[in-house]
Amino acid sequence: xxxxxxxxxxxxxxxxxxxxxxxxxxxxxxxxxxxxxxxxxxxxxxxxxxxxxxxxxxxxxxxxxxxxxxxxxxxxxxxxxxxxxxxxxxxxxxxxxxxxxxxxxxxxxxxxxxxxxxxxxxxxxxxxxxxxxxxxxxxxxxxxxxxxxxxxxxxxxxxxxxxxxxxxxxxxxxxxxxxxxxxxxxxxxxxxxxxxxxxxxxxxxxxxxxxxx
Numbered sequence: 001x002x003x004x005x006x007x008x009x010x011x012x013x014x015x016x017x018x019x020x021x022x023x024x025x026x027x028x029x030x031x032x033x034x035x036x037x038x039x040x041x042x043x044x045x046x047x048x049x050x051x052x053x054x055x056x057x058x059x060x061x062x063x064x065x066x067x068x069x070x071x072x073x074x075x076x077x078x079x080x081x082x083x084x085x086x087x088x089x090x091x092x093x094x095x096x097x098x099x100x101x102x103x104x105x106x107x108x109x110x111x112x113x114x115x116x117x118x119x120x121x122x123x124x125x126x127x128x129x130x131x132x133x134x135x136x137x138x139x140x141x142x143x144x145x146x147x148x149x150x151x152x153x154x155x156x157x158x159x160x161x162x163x164x165x166x167x168x169x170x171x172x173x174x175x176x177x178x179x180x181x182x183x184x185x186x187x188x189x190x191x192x193x194x195x196x197x198x199x200x201x202x203x204x205x206x207x208x209x210x211x212x213x
Contacts, residue, residue, distance in 0.1 A: 042067040045098050046078040052093040054105070058084045063099060076101035109189035112168050118187050119195040122202060123209050126184035129172060136169040137213035138188065140198065143206030163201055164194045166212050183207075 049064040065080050078084060078099045088105040108118035121140060123129050132138065141160035170187040186209070190198065201207055 040069045040071070043070055043073045043077075044080050045073055046080060046082060046084070048093045048095050048097050048099060051095050052089060054089045054091050058087050058089065060085045066096075066098075068098070074098055074100055108170050108187065112170070112189040115191060116189040117192055117195055118170055119190045119198055120185055120187050121198055121207060122183045122185050123207055124183045125208060128209050128211075129184035129186055131211065132169050132172050132186060132209070134169060134171055136211060137166050138169060138186075139165045139210040139212055140167070140188070141208045141210060142201040143204070143208070160208060163197050163207070164188070164190050167194075 044065050044067050046063045047066045049062055052058065052062060063078075063084065078101070084099060084104060089103055090105045091103070093099065093103055109116040123140075140163050142163050144159050144161065167188045167190050170189055172184075172186050198207070
């Protein structure tokens, strides 16, 4: 036996117990690695970066990206590619809560047609507005003379002009009926160009309504 083999034999004999323990630990660690399942994949989703309410639309910067385990991602969760800025919410969303499609409110005029928008219109006669409700169909008329014609504080002479015709009423805010001096507000579904025309005539403060259905 060579001196090297003799020294190796003596080392193994002296440290046999320690080497056995070390080998057992290695075997156990290998078994754990084999049995343990791989980590669950994560999914990036959008969460609220602050407390949000339904009063104001979602703004740029109101969301953040967070990685969640797949089983913790709710149905309809918004992914980083989505941009909810400008959308309205159906209710409060707390900071850190995942934003989902169910949390986004439908545009008010969507049920009446994809090409229509919701336009608030203040009608001079609150008594006429009291006869309206969601689903009523109306013509909205401007006092003769057109927008910006003459002094808005003085009634315009001449026949009224139809600004929009046969448009559905989306809502009539009940809290608005008490302001008789300034008329009453209704929300109607109109085309974008009609909404601009209504805004122009509203500056003159002389809008009335004719019920068509």
